[in-house]
Amino acid sequence: MSENLMNKNVNDWLNDHGDYLYRFALARLRDPHQAEDAVQETLLAAIKSNSFEGDSSARTWLTGILKHKIIDLQRKQIREQPLSDLIDLDASDTSMDDFFDKSGHWLDKPQTLDMPENALEQKQFLSILSGCIDKLPAKLAAIFMMRDVHEVENENICKELDITATNAWVMLYRARMGLRKCLEINWITS
Amino acid sequence: MKLMLSCKQASQIISQSLDNPLSWSDRMKLKFHLLMCDACTNFNRQLRLIKSSIRRMRHETENDTSVQLTVDAKARINQAINSNHL
Numbered sequence: 001m002s003e004n005l006m007n008k009n010v011n012d013w014l015n016d017h018g019d020y021l022y023r024f025a026l027a028r029l030r031d032p033h034q035a036e037d038a039v040q041e042t043l044l045a046a047i048k049s050n051s052f053e054g055d056s057s058a059r060t061w062l063t064g065i066l067k068h069k070i071i072d073l074q075r076k077q078i079r080e081q082p083l084s085d086l087i088d089l090d091a092s093d094t095s096m097d098d099f100f101d102k103s104g105h106w107l108d109k110p111q112t113l114d115m116p117e118n119a120l121e122q123k124q125f126l127s128i129l130s131g132c133i134d135k136l137p138a139k140l141a142a143i144f145m146m147r148d149v150h151e152v153e154n155e156n157i158c159k160e161l162d163i164t165a166t167n168a169w170v171m172l173y174r175a176r177m178g179l180r181k182c183l184e185i186n187w188i189t190s
Numbered sequence: 191m192k193l194m195l196s197c198k199q200a201s202q203i204i205s206q207s208l209d210n211p212l213s214w215s216d217r218m219k220l221k222f223h224l225l226m227c228d229a230c231t232n233f234n235r236q237l238r239l240i241k242s243s244i245r246r247m248r249h250e251t252e253n254d255t256s257v258q259l260t261v262d263a264k265a266r267i268n269q270a271i272n273s274n275h276l
Contacts, residue, residue, distance in 0.1 A: 027251035104196025
């Protein structure tokens with residue numbers, strides 16, 4: 001492909017699909033700057049790979065690249081945290097031992113928690129949930145986003161992050177324990 | 191094989207069930223535990239509610255056409271692309 005044609009394509013991609021790709025990234029990374037980076041990286045990679053055949057839609061092809069870029073960013077986010085974080089978590093409020101007594105009974109029994117029926121309350125509920133994700137330790141939030149938002153299979157999470165299956169499930173468990181507790185505190189009492 | 195799970199064990203199995211299919215024995219033990227335990231039944235529902243809410247949040251952001259790259263962001267990306275070509 002000639003340089004001019006390539007440039008034209010890239011500009012079209014940005015104009016036609018940029019906002020779509022940005023929303024796709026923002027929904028998974030939750031950070032506008034990171035989402036912008038992901039879109040930029042995707043377009044740069046698209047230029048380099050030069051493999052677009054035109055038999056699939058450009059959007060589908062770009063989204064495929066974006067998915068990998070999102071995982072790269074999430075992996076970076078997790079790796080940049082010191083490994084000791086996992087150990088430090090034992091002392092933080094997401095430690096499992098804070099939730100159970102020595103014989104494994106709940107210290108605070110989980111309560112009924114339902115999605116409210118009215119639209120306004122649903123909005124509030126989702127915004128509280130979003131705030132609770134922000135309060136998780138960064139590493140836990142990133143692996144939680146990878147699994148439950150980006151829906152990467154556990155097996156691939158382990159591969160991407162180079163951690164054991166046990167490590168992965170402990171982190172996911174802690175993230176979920178922290179989230180539900182935070183939701184209970186902030187939603188039921190609101 | 192211990193038949194009775196503690197709530198702590200049950201909560202761990204519930205979390206795992208969101209990621210991988212449970213073994214037959216874990217499934218039976220969990221079923222039995224949930225029959226008797228309101229707290230873990232609530233916990234199970236909470237995790238599933240969180241999961242479905244997260245999915246919903248994702249769809250809402252994906253479909254919210256008012257969410258767009260700003261003019262500045264587009265300019266930055268354009269610049270990055272052009273400088274990459276030189």
